[in-house]
Amino acid sequence: MIKHLRLIALVAAAAAGLAGLVPAQEASKLGMVNSQEILDKSVEGRRVLAQLQAADKKYTESVTRLDDQIKQLQNRLSAQRLTLTAEAAARIQADIQKAQTERQRTAEDASRAMQELQARTLGQLQSEVLPIIEQLRKDKGLDVIFDPGKSGIVFVSPSLDLTAEVIRRYDALKAAPPAKK
Numbered sequence: 001m002i003k004h005l006r007l008i009a010l011v012a013a014a015a016a017g018l019a020g021l022v023p024a025q026e027a028s029k030l031g032m033v034n035s036q037e038i039l040d041k042s043v044e045g046r047r048v049l050a051q052l053q054a055a056d057k058k059y060t061e062s063v064t065r066l067d068d069q070i071k072q073l074q075n076r077l078s079a080q081r082l083t084l085t086a087e088a089a090a091r092i093q094a095d096i097q098k099a100q101t102e103r104q105r106t107a108e109d110a111s112r113a114m115q116e117l118q119a120r121t122l123g124q125l126q127s128e129v130l131p132i133i134e135q136l137r138k139d140k141g142l143d144v145i146f147d148p149g150k151s152g153i154v155f156v157s158p159s160l161d162l163t164a165e166v167i168r169r170y171d172a173l174k175a176a177p178p179a180k181k
Contacts, residue, residue: 028143032160033133035147039125042167044174048121055117059110066103070096132169136162 039045077084077092084092137145145162146153 029141030160031137031140031142031145031162032153033145033147033166034149034161034163035126035129036149037163038129038167038170039122042174043171044125044128048125051121052114052118056114059114063103063107063110066099066106070099070103073099128173129166129170132166132173133162136165136169 039049073092073096077089077096081089133145136142140162
């Protein structure tokens with residue numbers, strides 16, 4: 001037992017001696033930006049969100065119209081089943097199938113169009129914001145800037161948050177008249 005304690009003490013002393021030989025590393029300077037907050041609070045971000053919401057509403061309405069059309073056809077078939085000829089009932093059933101197929105295609109097209117619109121508009125916004133973040137990183141002499149929404153960070157000191165400054169600079173950039181070429 002005493003031998004083990006001496007061995008532990010010897011290893012600890014050696015580690016302490018070696019620690020003095022390792023050059024001290026400078027602490028990294030960190031910052032943080034919240035991309036979701038930039039999207040929610042910047043003028044351009046709010047414009048992009050409104051554009052996405054309007055497109056989503058348009059696509060949803062087109063699918064809803066088809067749902068209503070299908071429901072009307074189904075109600076007509078149910079209400080008139082006893083009085084319809086077999087041929088007329090088959091035509092209504094075919095119309096229902098056709099409307100359901102159209103609804104499925106419309107929903108798939110709408111989903112694809114929304115994904116493309118999101119990728120395009122959010123990609124454009126990101127390409128405009130990244131140079132601002134990079135300039136802010138240089139201005140503040142930071143080594144790393146995290147986005148807590150994308151990195152899995154659980155806690156960040158509010159003193160590291162650069163989001164408000166990014167929003168201010170981005171809004172100023174978008175409000176400025178376009179540079180003449």
